[in-house]
Amino acid sequence: xxxxxxxxxxxxxxxxxxxxxxxxxxxxxxxxxxxxxxxxxxxxxxxxxxxxxxxxxxxxxxxxxxxxxxxxxxxxxxxxxxxxxxxxxxxxxxxxxxxxxxxxxxxxxxxxxxxxxxxxxxxxxxxxxxxxxxxxxxxxxxxxxxxxxxxxxxxxxxxxxxxxxxxxxxxxxxxxxxxxxxxxxxxxxxxxxxxxxxxxxxxxxxxxxxxxxxxxxxxxxxxxxxxxxxxxxxxxxxxxxxxxxxxxxxxxxxxxxxxxxxxxxxxxxxxxxxxxxxxxxxxxxxxxxxxxxxxxxxxxxxxxxxxxxxxxxxxxxxxxxxxxxx
Amino acid sequence: xxxxxxxxxxxxxxxxxxxxxxxxxxxxxxxxxxxxxxxxxxxxxxxxxxxxxxxxxxxxxxxxxxxxxxxxxxxxxxxxxxxxxxxxxxxxxxxxxxxxxxxxxxxxxxxxxxxxxxxxxxxxxxxxxxxxxxxxxxxxxxxxxxxxxxxxxxxxxxxxxxxxxxxxxxxxxxxxxx
Numbered sequence: 001x002x003x004x005x006x007x008x009x010x011x012x013x014x015x016x017x018x019x020x021x022x023x024x025x026x027x028x029x030x031x032x033x034x035x036x037x038x039x040x041x042x043x044x045x046x047x048x049x050x051x052x053x054x055x056x057x058x059x060x061x062x063x064x065x066x067x068x069x070x071x072x073x074x075x076x077x078x079x080x081x082x083x084x085x086x087x088x089x090x091x092x093x094x095x096x097x098x099x100x101x102x103x104x105x106x107x108x109x110x111x112x113x114x115x116x117x118x119x120x121x122x123x124x125x126x127x128x129x130x131x132x133x134x135x136x137x138x139x140x141x142x143x144x145x146x147x148x149x150x151x152x153x154x155x156x157x158x159x160x161x162x163x164x165x166x167x168x169x170x171x172x173x174x175x176x177x178x179x180x181x182x183x184x185x186x187x188x189x190x191x192x193x194x195x196x197x198x199x200x201x202x203x204x205x206x207x208x209x210x211x212x213x214x215x216x217x218x219x220x221x222x223x224x225x226x227x228x229x230x231x232x233x234x235x236x237x238x239x240x241x242x243x244x245x246x247x248x249x250x251x252x253x254x255x256x257x258x259x260x261x262x263x264x265x266x267x268x269x270x271x272x273x274x275x276x277x278x279x280x281x282x283x284x285x286x287x288x289x290x291x292x293x294x295x296x297x298x299x300x301x302x303x304x305x306x307x308x309x310x311x312x313x314x315x316x317x318x319x320x321x322x323x324x325x326x
Numbered sequence: 327x328x329x330x331x332x333x334x335x336x337x338x339x340x341x342x343x344x345x346x347x348x349x350x351x352x353x354x355x356x357x358x359x360x361x362x363x364x365x366x367x368x369x370x371x372x373x374x375x376x377x378x379x380x381x382x383x384x385x386x387x388x389x390x391x392x393x394x395x396x397x398x399x400x401x402x403x404x405x406x407x408x409x410x411x412x413x414x415x416x417x418x419x420x421x422x423x424x425x426x427x428x429x430x431x432x433x434x435x436x437x438x439x440x441x442x443x444x445x446x447x448x449x450x451x452x453x454x455x456x457x458x459x460x461x462x463x464x465x466x467x468x469x470x471x472x473x474x475x476x477x478x479x480x481x482x483x484x485x486x487x488x489x490x491x492x493x494x495x496x497x498x499x500x501x502x503x504x
Contacts, residue, residue, distance in 0.1 A: 149450070149451040149452065149453065152447075153453050153458075157447075157456075158443055235457045235458075240441070242455050242456075242457065243437070243439040244439055244455075245455070264435075264494055265497065295500050295503075296459065297422070297459055297462075297498040302454075302459040
């Protein structure tokens with residue numbers, strides 16, 4: 001049987017360290033015509049998605065046949081060499097960008113971003129410096145393709161390189177209040193399917209019986225902590241904390257550690273003491289101020305987003321004022 | 327004392343010196359690199375001396391003095407694009423106003439809490455604190471980008487050996503903001 005040209009290209013490209021020039025060469029698709037995804041690539045959706053300016057996203061994971069994920073540390077899984085992840089970004093119903101994270105050798109994760117062609121037939125590798133796409137995400141604002149250094153700023157902080165494929169993110173106990181949560185569709189990988197398929201070691205039956213969830217007294221607290229962990233906790237984490245910044249947001253983190261935490265930034269116009277979170281006072285909470293601005297030097301996150309996540313800002317505002325208030 | 331015991335005693339006497347020597351060498355190397363790369367030009371505030379502005383050794387590498395607010399940058403015209411404050415630690419240009427960082431070993435406001443990984447991330451990526459916004463002009467971080475791991479480790483070792491000066495440098499100011 002004559003192989004499909006695209007499959008041949010994938011076979012030629014992937015064993016080496018060269019990054020394929022076209023997305024079609026990465027092994028994502030079984031057939032490029034019609035963009036039929038290879039069934040070996042498992043779709044999935046993290047329960048707390050990263051805010052990406054309202055993009056519609058699709059994600060897939062490829063695990064080399066016969067290999068498993070070392071899940072000894074639930075939030076720092078170790079993937080076998082050859083693992084690949086893809087994340088596709090669409091705006092206004094059109095594919096704009098697909099990113100690939102490829103465990104290309106024992107100590108290397110390779111990052112690649114592909115910009116979709118206007119005819120939507122394939123996507124081409126973007127230079128390391130990244131660049132602007134033509135996709136308008138708001139009047140006068142376009143989606144930006146991150147540079148390799150931008151990728152590393154979140155993925156290369158000494159912790160796990162894969163951020164959205166963890167026990168908490170794949171838990172079948174989904175948070176109904178998680179902002180921008182995507183519904184689980186049939187065929188999606190979850191913690192339970194990975195466990196049942198024997199793809200994680202050591203086996204953990206409790207991941208099926210008692211899926212992980214953020215422990216919180218109130219539903220809104222659970223959602224707020226989950227959002228902060230997924231969107232902020234990749235930099236604000238304990239394993240390699242930001243020098244001089246005590247804020248730790250990656251789960252598991254106790255709510256108490258966030259309350260009344262001193263900061264060295266200030267909220268303009270707030271007469272009281274600025275804190276990361278001031279219970280009952282969202283107007284004095286630096287986290288909310290940073291989330292709500294796109295000032296280039298004080299915004300959070302500092303990259304990978306051009307628009308304020310208003311849904312999340314409202315969630316945190318309500319949480320701080322109503323759930324944490326006096 | 328028999329020969330093996332004498333040898334062991336000798337080894338113990340030499341050991342602390344041997345272990346400390348590489349660390350001292352690394353710090354000296356770092357100091358040399360900081361000197362020849364001119365880090366002090368912007369990170370050590372200048373004062374007025376008899377021959378004009380000169381680095382203030384009492385504020386070595388402590389960055390823009392927090393107690394010294396700066397007004398909005400001047401509106402420059404013609405070929406002039408950027409300006410520096412009297413201390414040569416605050417810089418106004420199309421990027422707004424940027425401030426030289428505190429590079430002393432102070433743990434809270436300087437480099438005392440930095441790890442080699444943090445410092446390399448900053449140097450290689452050009453990101454504030456290694457993972458924040460882009461580092462602003464006029465910091466020539468690109469000159470650091472291709473430095474060897476050993477040189478970057480030496481620079482940080484030297485900075486962490488300096489006298490700590492507590493000085494929380496202000497956040498950068500975006501263009502058009504007071």
